[in-house]
Amino acid sequence: MIAQQYLDKWTNLHVLAIGEAMLDCYLEGTSNRLCREAPVPIVDINSLKDVPGGAANTAANIARLGASVSFLSVIGTDLEGDRLKRTLQERGISTHNLIASTQRQTLLKQRISSDSQLLLRCDRGSTENIDPQIENQLIENLNRLYPTCDATVISDYGGGILTPRIIQTIAQLQTQYPRTIVVDSKQLKNFQFVNITAIKPNYQQAIQLLEISALKGKERIQQIVDWGAKLLDLINTQLAAVTLDAEGAIIFERNNPPYIIPSHPTSNSQATGAGDTFVSGLTLALAAGAAGKLAASIASATAAIVVTQPGTTTCSLSALHQSLSGNQKLVVSRESLVTSIQEHRNWKHKIVFTNGCFDLLHLGHVTYLKQAKQLGDILIVGVNSDESIRQLKGANRPVNCLSDRLAILSALESVDYVIPFAESTPSELIKIIRPDIYVKGGDYTPEMLPEVPLIEELGGEVKILPYVSNISTTAIVNRIYQTFSKLPSI
Ligand SMILES: Nc1ncnc2c1ncn2[C@@H]1O[C@H](COP(=O)(O)OP(=O)(O)O)[C@@H](O)[C@H]1O
Numbered sequence: 001m002i003a004q005q006y007l008d009k010w011t012n013l014h015v016l017a018i019g020e021a022m023l024d025c026y027l028e029g030t031s032n033r034l035c036r037e038a039p040v041p042i043v044d045i046n047s048l049k050d051v052p053g054g055a056a057n058t059a060a061n062i063a064r065l066g067a068s069v070s071f072l073s074v075i076g077t078d079l080e081g082d083r084l085k086r087t088l089q090e091r092g093i094s095t096h097n098l099i100a101s102t103q104r105q106t107l108l109k110q111r112i113s114s115d116s117q118l119l120l121r122c123d124r125g126s127t128e129n130i131d132p133q134i135e136n137q138l139i140e141n142l143n144r145l146y147p148t149c150d151a152t153v154i155s156d157y158g159g160g161i162l163t164p165r166i167i168q169t170i171a172q173l174q175t176q177y178p179r180t181i182v183v184d185s186k187q188l189k190n191f192q193f194v195n196i197t198a199i200k201p202n203y204q205q206a207i208q209l210l211e212i213s214a215l216k217g218k219e220r221i222q223q224i225v226d227w228g229a230k231l232l233d234l235i236n237t238q239l240a241a242v243t244l245d246a247e248g249a250i251i252f253e254r255n256n257p258p259y260i261i262p263s264h265p266t267s268n269s270q271a272t273g274a275g276d277t278f279v280s281g282l283t284l285a286l287a288a289g290a291a292g293k294l295a296a297s298i299a300s301a302t303a304a305i306v307v308t309q310p311g312t313t314t315c316s317l318s319a320l321h322q323s324l325s326g327n328q329k330l331v332v333s334r335e336s337l338v339t340s341i342q343e344h345r346n347w348k349h350k351i352v353f354t355n356g357c358f359d360l361l362h363l364g365h366v367t368y369l370k371q372a373k374q375l376g377d378i379l380i381v382g383v384n385s386d387e388s389i390r391q392l393k394g395a396n397r398p399v400n401c402l403s404d405r406l407a408i409l410s411a412l413e414s415v416d417y418v419i420p421f422a423e424s425t426p427s428e429l430i431k432i433i434r435p436d437i438y439v440k441g442g443d444y445t446p447e448m449l450p451e452v453p454l455i456e457e458l459g460g461e462v463k464i465l466p467y468v469s470n471i472s473t474t475a476i477v478n479r480i481y482q483t484f485s486k487l488p489s490i
């Protein structure tokens with residue numbers, strides 16, 4: 001199976017994520033003067049951004065990579081707790097299993113930057129072990145959810161959630177209901193009796209466990225290649241993925257030589273949370289059935305995506321598809337769409353936009369896309385997500401999944417960019433693209449298109465191209481059905 005098929009498979013999985021939920025708060029501003037009290041800059045804050053951090057970032061990555069997630073953690077009954085819940089809800093993650101304790105302060109990691117330069121990180125929040133009453137509630141949640149999930153990912157930042165009793169409960173559940181279980185922990189030794197599938201120590205954690213001294217830069221690679229296999233016995237696991245930040249990762253499996261996955265170094269200031277993303281990708285790929293090296297390569301591809309963006313970020317399923325496919329025409333994020341559009345505007349290109357399902361690409365599609373391209377310089381195609389097609393056309397559609405439809409459209413000379421969208425209309429894309437010309441095939445009239453007023457408001461023109469008669473995906477599906485349902489089965 002190729003890597004991307006595991007991505008399709010994991011969208012049906014349900015993952016249990018457990019660990020310290022944090023609120024990452026980014027305060028961004030500018031600074032033109034020094035403070036009178038001490039030689040420190042005065043920063044005029046002009047933006048504040050809340051993002052899920054720590055184990056909440058792992059849960060957010062699992063969700064953005066397309067799987068379902070149940071997130072177990074403990075926060076305080078404070079304002080920061082409410083802000084953290086809001087960040088999770090905005091990302092479609094349920095906060096029902098977050099226990100709010102009056103005895104605790106939500107973990108807050110506040111970063112202050114001036115002109116994109118990080119100046120200070122201020123931490124606050126409870127890190128002592130949760131009290132026995134809260135522990136009981138967490139154990140109740142674990143007992144309820146563990147058997148229903150396909151995999152578990154533990155993000156243990158040593159902030160009091162993974163107590164000895166919680167780990168013992170996980171060990172018992174794992175014996176009763178064996179699952180893929182991947183652990184990212186500052187105290188990995190605590191998990192040696194859990195029968196875990198894989199561990200993901202970073203360099204610091206690995207050398208601490210191996211009791212070897214710290215080296216710098218690339219020297220670390222040979223050191224970990226020489227010593228890392230010991231981790232498998234130390235923690236009693238099948239796979240150890242040691243991540244070495246800018247130097248990538250080294251994978252250890254029993255009876256196999258170490259496997260090095262290099263990375264393209266970027267600045268460490270962009271790498272916040274890359275470990276959370278890596279462990280999310282690793283858990284999903286292993287749970288979907290990928291073998292160790294492939295699972296780790298997929299995990300590394302997820303981390304490579306987040307390190308290209310500042311701050312704590314997540315990797316989307318479509319970005320991962322794009323990265324694994326090497327498809328240059330696929331635009332996966334709205335941010336990169338904005339950048340590409342700006343470039344074409346600078347070159348005074350005339351932008352044509354159309355959208356649709358493009359399920360079972362046929363002559364009608366190919367003809368109208370070719371004509372659409374001839375109306376301008378650049379043709380951008382918005383492509384409905386699988387879920388939006390199910391809503392529009394019924395549960396049996398699409399026939400071809402999104403990643404296949406994107407790859408097929410990208411192979412056409414007439415198409416310059418393909419961009420998936422999950423909304424019921426392409427209005428959000430239109431607002432970003434502001435097309436000079438909006439095109440639809442002749443099976444539509446302007447009255448049928450809710451986008452027309454928006455296009456006109458933005459100064460664009462709507463064109464309906466001639467309909468290629470008697471050709472449609474529905475007609476093809478019906479013809480196949482009628483022809484083959486009459487034939488004896490082979
Ligand atoms: N500076 C960087 N440049 C490129 N890739 C990086 C960088 N930092 C992290 N990564 C990627 O993220 C993965 C996990 O990062 P690492 O910093 O080792 O973990 P953690 O965040 O848990 O400390 C690495 O294996 C690598 O793929």
Ligand SMILES: O=P(O)(O)OC[C@@H](O)[C@H]1O[C@@H](OP(=O)(O)O)[C@@H](O)[C@@H](O)[C@@H]1O
Nearest residue numbers: 024053054057109272273274275276312
């Ligand atoms: O452990 P401490 O430093 O107290 O707290 C965690 C932070 O350092 C950050 O660690 C990062 O993870 P990575 O470790 O970069 O994957 C992310 O989880 C951030 O959301 C989080 O704020």
